[in-house]
Amino acid sequence: MSRFRGAAFEVASRTALRKYLYHRYDYSFSPRQLCYLIDCLSRTGDVAGRVVEIGCAYGHTTVFLDRHLRETNDPRDIVCIDTF
Secondary structure (H helix, E strand, C coil), rough: CHHCCCCHHHHHCCCHHHHHHHHCCCCCCHHHHHHHHHHHHHHHHCCCCEEEEEEECCCHHHHHHHHHHHHCCCCEEEEEEECC
């Protein structure tokens, strides 16, 4: 059974099912750039107002930054403006 499962996985990984079988890195930024954004949010935590992201594309980074704000109990809201 294990050989069959391995063969089925191999065949499926060569089709459109590939995106469901492997984890993908969906961010448009490198990990270093994401860390920089988080550092910027952390350093400006005492500034009142909203966080604005311009050009949010698929929204992956937006969700990441919003999750960070929620988990650090930052009261600011994040506003996204898509340019297209």
